[in-house]
Amino acid sequence: MLRVEARARLGALDLDVALETPPGGCLALAGPSGAGKTSILRVVAGLLRPREGRVVCGDEVWLDTARGIDVPPEERRCGYVFQDYALFGHLRAWQNVAYGLRDTPRGERRRRAHELLERFGVGELADARPRTLSGGERQRVALARAVARRPAALLLDEPLAALDPRTRAGAGRELAALLRDAGVPALLVTHDFTEAALLGDRVGIVDRGRVIQAGTAGELAAAPASAFVADFTGATVLTGEAAPGADGLTRVALDGGGSVASVEPGQGRVAVSVYPWEVALDAPEAVPTGSAQNHVVAEVISVTAVGNRIRVGMATPQPLVAEITGPSARELALEPGARVVATWKAAATRVLPL
């Protein structure tokens, strides 16, 4: 189990976090840039000393400011994968991996480094210099280097950010498998919720130095604790004024016009959130049918293909996003400037206090 508590003032950022992750578990810290995610990793690795804090990994105390304990980074056994991988440019790939193998007898380091590179599928690049490697190859060398010392905890800072979209999916799957097999607690930092959901078995949303909500990705998406979390998990967030309706539903008068219903209670200034895949589109003259309660007239702003789906950006006048299939989009002859009715169920509408 890795337990981290830290309070520190870092420039304009006021960091105050407490989190833990079990062996074999990966806690993905997601949040916007500047939220303090990387600082949390640095506290764990011993590269940043908080004003107050405690870092305990298994039965080792790495930091306890109250008791004056601060183990230097080289004795903390953290496998740290840095954002740009931080491979040493003057060393070959295998030498980068062997750099951490000081407990291995000198004669065996090279063989061991080659083994590790083989394991990550880059054995043939052992003699290459980092700057001749592609992003994906660098990431594998960095991973091999980070696990070479058999770390007690793994720290990964945006491990997929430097990869091009084509390599990212494959690298993500491999990384998820590695994290499962490593059997040590892992902390991963990303600004992308999808990546956090893919790699972390739990996700912590970090904003302005605080972990504002933690849980499985599904829990966060289903019950976001705030508008920020909802927005971050990919939902559309609309603001408005809520009041209990006569029918037991909450009615929210949206800023800029329109009104939606939700099964969730709410009063006063609120944010309502809905996921793009919950929103259906109809022609403006269509007579509302079915059980959905919310019908909002909107103007199409953008139509973008995302994989096998079409992402439709609209103004209601607040921005709203729907994801529909190609055939539906063609049927509706969607194009920027067209008018549509966006429809979704009151049960798919979250109401969050602002």
Place this chain on the structure above:
Amino acid sequence: MSRRWFAAGLVAALSVTLLFLVLPVVAIFVDTGPVDLLSSLGDEGALEALRLSLVCSGIAVALIVVVGTPAAYFLATRRFRGRSVVVTLIELPLVLPPAVAGIGLLAALGPQGLLGGWLEDAGLQLVLTTAGVIVALTFVSAPFYLRQTQAAFESLDPTWIDASRTLGASEARTFLRIAIPGAGSGIAAGLALAWGRALGEFGATLMFAGSFRGITQTVPLAIYERFSTDFTGALALSAVLVAISAALLMAVKLLSGTAWLGGAAR
């Protein structure tokens, strides 16, 4: 149209600069025939001056590297109160006229100087000795090395240092295995600059150590001594100094270059 004029202006500026800087050097070689060059090398005094210059500047540069490298690393990696004052003080000798440097060294380390008594008790005689030459060269050329090396360490990717620490290396090991090789080309450039400056040092050496053949007379001092009586000899010795300085500069650049590029090419 104005773009073409601007480009032409840049080319003209570079041409004038190059011509002005290279002309005296070319003139030395044009005026010195190969025969003069060889005969000047046959002269006992010239050889002695050459040996003294190489030995003294070599020792000075070695001292600068051994002490200056960790000092520059400290300045590059630590933030502390008065740091900018320290940096300025270290850079001060760069702007001191060599004669002032010589006077300063006399006032500090001469027999009547600040540390004079202490040096005498220790049995160290610097003024008018070969050791004095080394002190003068070190004083004058150290700032060149420190400045360059500090900048090289500062431009090193700080995550390399962090990565090294998380990979189990102490700060000392990180310094030796990551920081120095990582900043290698910048450090080599500083070394070349400092060495070049030491080889050409004149004023401070003359004031502090004097100009005694075989003891303190380095090549620049020997050139000056010949200048009034034997212009051809002075010219020939100048040519030798230019050749040696250029060779040193090239060697250092090539060595640091192969450490980086040669390895990658293999």
